[in-house]
Amino acid sequence: MNAIQEVKAGNTSSFNEIVRAHQQGIYRLCYRLTGNVEDAKDLTQEVFIKALKGIGGFKGESDIRTWLYRIAINTGSTWRKKNLNQPLSFEVTGEIADRKTPDVLLQRKVSEAVDSLPYKQRSVFVMHHYEGYKHDEIARITDRSPGSVKANYFQAVQKLKEKLKDFVEYQDDQ
């Protein structure tokens, strides 16, 4: 019996195994969707709470990672709507901030550029570029057509190219 079946059978402590296996991946996705550590932590926690509460409805048609990503994308969408009018809370802290290099500025610019994308484009872009999902996999996660996902990705790339064009030469110098 695997961890999912054990949780469904009532042994909820087996869910710890699922959390440990996927917590870093889900956190990374949440960070890219929110742009800061505190919101990413809250979102990550919310994703696993929803997953544990809803695991009875998980039919095993997709793998658990895909299912968790779907919850993360949907939870991120709700978070985005709630925070639509709030200013960017991008932060550079800890080890990265300590380096005090121009990379910190570039990180901020990239984060701002990605943050400026509409949520659908942003989530598709993050999943494809940073998480390595293929378009048809993203289509399954987001329950949309592969064509729509490709269109979102293409639009996101065009916007990012325009927003980050100032940094091409800077990048060449690195």
Place this chain on the structure above:
Amino acid sequence: MNKMNKNKKIPTDLELSLILDKWQVEMPDQQFFANLSAVVQQTALRPAKPWWSVMLSPMPAASFMMVFLLAFGITAMRNRISSDNRISQTAAHWASENYGWSNIDEALEAVAQDIPVSQNDAHEEYLSTLQKGIYLEGSDNATHLLDDLSETEMEYLLSELQDIRS
């Protein structure tokens, strides 16, 4: 950094990819991951509060009042626009969380300030503004609803919305 402004060219896919990869994920303290499974278990398995305690707490009470007022408002709006079902559906959608009155107000303001042209042109501009707002909100369904409206229906709906908001 002055060099950055000398030659602005659209980056190639590779250049963009290199720039984007500079954005590193800031990881939380290790304690967060160490405690996460316990926090999740604790929160998810917490027994639900009895329904009456939820009803009596101040925030849900305010929320219930908001829902009641919203329902009353939408019902009133639906009554006012009951002559065409598609129109009322669109208006209700605009007033919903997905779109929001603030965006509608912004669009109305844009029309009032920037487009003192003929009425038909104003409709086109207004529709365009709304669609931009909906696009930013990422609501595909609303776009389809708008597409289905004729110019006359749109004109009627706009006047109704303006009356409601004035």
